[in-house]
């Protein structure tokens with residue numbers, strides 16, 4: 001039995017992600033945000049279900065499509081929004097932007113824009129915990145496309161032979177940029193790749209937050225108990241294009257998109273909570289309203305924050321002085 | 325003469341060479357139906373079919389390695405690496421294999437391939453999507469490095485690069501694709517190793533590469549108001565470098581300013597400065613000057629990004645300092 005508090009927290013996080021992402025897309029389309037933006041709308045259940053199985057002191061690494069993962073691990077949306085706005089008050093002082101948000105205090109070891117690069121790094125985090133003798137676990141998100149990188153294969157093998165407390169969570173949204181999964185690999189279930197490394201692998205419905213939560217909890221328990229790494233594949237879908245501005249229609253049919261939208265992970269979970277009598281509609285509405293405000297306030301905070309000074313660019317290259 | 329974009333000119337060059345030589349084929353991420361992230365290869369799948377316009381998984385080492393293997397058997401592959409930042413994943417193939425096979429095998433192998441990629445900042449794409457790594461690759465004996473700045477040059481040089489029997493790293497710039505310029509309808513080639521004087525002048529030589537050529541030209545225009553006539557030299561290819569054109573220009577002007585977008589330390593400007601001090605010391609009337617990016621990763625925030633990347637003002641200031 002999952003306690004009610006946990007169930008409600010998962011709902012709250014899913015809605016927080018959805019609202020944050022919707023707002024970010026809206027702002028980006030208005031030209032308020034520099035750079036580019038990868039939206040994770042549609043994938044909320046993976047981020048939240050997986051992170052809900054972690055403790056606050058566990059570690060996590062995310063990807064270019066990372067806002068959802070980072071919120072799920074507990075990041076503050078005001079600091080995130082300020083980073084998207086390239087403000088001095090943002091998580092990375094405006095140096096990283098949408099693709100590179102980190103909060104080391106929350107165990108968020110950052111997000112990388114290099115596909116697959118997070119997997120070897122998560123092994124290092126797990127190794128450090130193993131060496132220090134703590135029972136912390138480390139989780140890495142990555143996409144279906146990333147499962148074809150050398151980094152993926154090298155990292156799974158190393159985690160396996162060192163029995164590292166790692167959970168590899170694949171967000172299989174069926175596309176790597178414009179390339180459908182069936183074009184970029186011959187397998188359907190990415191979890192079968194675990195076999196090749198002698199570790200457990202499972203494929204689950206990535207649009208069902210509780211399914212993801214249960215699968216991850218099992219893997220976390222194994223990792224904490226010195227049982228080694230697990231590969232979890234979560235089948236899901238990104239509703240929008242690869243990046244905001246890519247309509248995502250050149251390589252996907254309208255029907256396919258609509259069919260996945262009809263399996264909205266947030267709506268499904270809401271219905272589930274109500275059907276099981278966990279709470280009443282008004283409780284969920286209250287959460288929705290609160291988050292609506294929270295995101296508005298985050299935008300206000302970001303807008304009212306100062307820009308970095310141009311010279312700030314010279315700081316943080318090293319610990320210590322800039323080396324000209 | 326008709327004017328077309330850098331992107332269109334490049335595509336024309338690729339198309340002409342594919343028509344001319346059946347051994348030419350393209351491979352890279354999302355280059356087929358999607359036409360590449362920067363749409364350079366759009367339409368080529370339809371024209372040449374999936375055997376010659378090949379989508380790949382996200383596997384940079386395997387892409388570049390496959391290009392080498394095919395080249396060894398007499399093909400002329402053109403591999404696209406979406407961002408030069410991702411070439412780092414293929415660096416073993418580039419630096420240890422491609423650049424060295426001919427030499428190690430005692431002159432027996434022919435690595436006739438082109439790696440097309442793009443670099444550069446200016447779009448707030450942050451530290452992992454905006455680097456200028458041309459100097460790294462220029463340091464590796466065995467590779468040629470081409471860096472075209474105009475539609476005319478990009479077409480003539482891609483054609484020559486494909487026909488060249490040596491491996492070529494062909495570096496485009498993400499902010500040049502939409503630039504328009506005159507490109508003749510009739511076929512032409514540009515020799516690899518021939519610089520171009522983009523503007524004649526007698527007072528100062530500005531050697532600039534890639535997008536910085538455009539900025540140098542704008543700066544040169546502005547400087548005419550001070551009565552200064554700057555000569556702008558675009559090496560177009562870094563390896564081999566057309567030393568003669570650069571040295572002749574210095575002989576004429578007696579002053580040298582070097583401009584590039586890569587960070588200054590060990591940038592390609594150091595090589596040009598060394599060339600000038602070794603071979604044109606007595607022609608110089610003033611110390612050599614370099615205008616280049618600060619020695620930092622590329623920051624996300626537009627204000628910081630434009631602070632670290634040289635602009636027209638920095639070039640004008642550099643020229644004024646040189647002229648005393």
Ligand SMILES: Cc1ncc(C[n+]2csc(CCOP(=O)(O)OP(=O)(O)O)c2C)c(N)n1
Nearest residue numbers: 065113114115143144145146175176177410
């Ligand atoms: C090493 C590397 N190659 C290519 C890219 C360009 N790129 C960014 S995201 C992406 C697709 C990634 O697909 P997937 O892993 O499935 O993640 P998704 O975008 O679907 O979340 C590509 C090719 C990159 N960032 N890094």
Ligand SMILES: [Mg+2]
Nearest residue numbers: 143144175176
């Ligand atoms: Mg994907």
